[in-house]
Amino acid sequence: MTTFYSLGLTKPVLKSLDQMGFEETTPIQAQTIPLALQGRDVIGQAQTGTGKTAAFGIPMIEKIDQDRNDIQGLVVAPTRELAIQVAEEINRLGKFKGVRALPIYGGQHMDRQIRALKDQNQIVVATPGRLLDHIRRRTIKLANVHTAVLDEADEMLNMGFIDDIKDILKSIPEQRQTLLFSATMPKAIRDIASTLMKKPEEVKVKAKEMTVENIEQYFVELQERQKFDALTRLLDIQAPALAIVFGRTKRRVDELTDGLQTRGFRAEGIHGDLTQGKRMSVLNKFKQGRVEILVATDVAARGLDISEVSHVYNFDIPQDPESYVHRIGRTGRAGRQGKAISFITHREKAQLHLIEKLTKKKVERLDVPSNDEAQRGQQQVAVDKLLKTMESSDLKAYHQAANELLQQHDSMELVAAALKLMTKERRETPVRLSGVQPISVKKAQYDKGKKKPYKRNDKKRDFNRKNSRNRKFNQKRGGRS
Incomplete structure (x- = not known):
């Protein structure tokens, strides 16, 4: 296990990573970042969804001089959508260092892009065709670029951009660092590496095909502000024996734990800031059933092996598909059936498709239950407990009291009162998470x-x-x- 703290990164970048919930590196990040920080050219062979953007974005940001206004980093991406996505992630990674990335792509007004290029953007993320337009018009200045990245190079080859890529690389300083990422390595890509890169180091990470047995997988698509209410309703309906809720950051874990406790759930949280003693205390309570819901970050839950965990909830979807598989593998143990439910926003659906590809299993859609359905779910839990007690216990000692009650009161009212006593009626206390204010x-x-x-x-x-x-x-x- 490699954490970002072990890579010698600066405090502003570590602060951004902490806010984004990235504690542990993915394999491509663990191998690429140290090489790139040394100034080496790197060829990275990895699939989409393995954390490539942070693998090249972090070293690039670390080299940026934020006091200068010129473009120092360049990322070339095959599509408009990828250019926007990469620029957004680089902006999050560079937030506390004051580094800004600008996406440039076709279909956007050229005049607007020219004005934007005059602002303080140290990194440009561009599609090949539109970038060449700016180079030829001399509306973009690349004389001070020290790091160039080719993202999804094989896809750009398939789209006919190979000559454009060569022209772009020839138009920026030879004394630069070049990072190339591609899922496959056809000859044309190898040629670029041999002619336009300096003794590149190769990093190859093949996505593991991972199967998930005994686990039913579901997703709930909703807005960020709706997640918490949806989680509590599902907990009421599904009534898990033991459940783990995964949050992206330590702060998120604390907020979720407080929110669940406020709503009347027996929940405790674990993350990297807790002492080992506190962490073990929480885990022991969870194993003994004194805590029914464990809220955790990825790192804190590593190695957790409790066979009775029936449900895993991904409150925040993880940064790569393999982390997802590790998370949901906390349930479905020892031959038991398990359920995994992931909350995703519309923009995270592409990540869901990558997860399906990796696990070779379709993740089914689940509708958000209503308040009434959640209440009925809790009532059904009470009914099941009542029937189980009736079937498995010797109730003769209670017959006389029961008979007296039946003579004095309506049987329907008595059963309803018993169910009310046994039903957990949740407090509808409003809960606010990370600045998102629910209705x-x-x-x-x-x-x-x-x-x-x-x-x-x-x-x-x-x-x-x-x-x-x-x-x-x-x-x-x-x-x-």
């Missing part, structure tokens, strides 16, 4: 009589109301002003 919070504020936020129409109505009062007051005074 239930706003509603609770209004219900308490707090002033609603101003809207433009509200201001206009108040202005008209004030003028109307002034007119009436003046009329009473005989029109005097």
